[in-house]
Amino acid sequence: MGDQEAAGTHLSSSSSFSRQTTATTATSHIPQPLKFLVSNIKNLAPHPLTTDNYSIWRAQLLQQFTANGYAGHLTGDVQPPSDSTSEAHANWLLVDSNLLSALFSTVSQSILPYIITATTAHEAWTVLERRLQPISRSRVIQLKNELYRVQMKDQPMQQYLTRIKSIVDSISASGFKIDQKISCYILNGLPPNFNSFKSTIRNSLLPIDLDTFY
Structure with missing residues (x-):
């Protein structure tokens, strides 16, 4: 009886040691x-x-x-x-x-x-x-259409620019590029009372980005 218990204990210890050795070996192989x-x-x-x-x-x-x-x-x-x-x-x-x-x-x-x-x-x-x-591409198409149609209307300029920036950032976050200069979208959405301002910007020889409008 004592020999059987000793044998059982030995087998249990061997099994435990084997599992520990396997785990240690596996861990050591992780680069x-x-x-x-x-x-x-x-x-x-x-x-x-x-x-x-x-x-x-x-x-x-x-x-x-x-x-x-x-x-x-x-x-x-x-x-x-x-x-x-x-x-x-x-x-x-x-x-x-x-x-x-x-x-x-x-x-x-x-x-x-x-x-x-x-x-x-x-x-x-x-x-x-x-x-x-496919979902990502459809989302970008939707955002580009939204950017093309965005209008200032009666919004404050700051709110209008923030809206455009949000759309542009979402497109960029999807890994896609804007087809044309952001300033073009900004100017296209301005109401008629900004025509003089739009002409000045379009005739400017200096590059105009979103931060410049801010």
């Missing part, structure tokens, strides 16, 4: 750039992904993953080794799982259901691209 990326991802991409900021979120994440050597896990260029029992495959899985967790932590609660069942970073990245890129 320093990966530790840095996972630990700081929310600071590197401070604004959670929503349907309105996909382009800028994507640019931020891709830049950080590239800087730390893991862009291939997002794009699918770095595939897992074919031998699923190899140490190389285990290391790839360790890295990719951490990257997937990092992606999860940078999306809003409304977006998370899109990728919660993803098993790789590339799968999550691809799903988000397929779901959100």
Whole structure:
């Protein structure tokens, strides 16, 4: 009876030691750039992904993953080794799982259901691209139309300029550029009693930006 208890204790201790050794080994295999990326991802991409900021979120994440050597896990260029029992495959899985967790932590609660069942970073990245890129483009088209039609009417100049700046910032945050100078949109929306001012600005040889109007 005593021998059986001793054997059981020995097996339990061996099993515990084995698990601890495995965990220690796995932790020791996590590269320093990966530790840095996972630990700081929310600071590197401070604004959670929503349907309105996909382009800028994507640019931020891709830049950080590239800087730390893991862009291939997002794009699918770095595939897992074919031998699923190899140490190389285990290391790839360790890295990719951490990257997937990092992606999860940078999306809003409304977006998370899109990728919660993803098993790789590339799968999550691809799903988000397929779901959100069309929305982002449609949003930019809507904003550009709004910028083209914006009118000062009876608003104070400060409020009018603030409205234009808000639209321009939203377009820029989506990763798109304005087709023409912002001053053109500002002048086009001014009422007739500003015609003299508009002529002066249009005939000016100096570049006029939004800050100049302020």
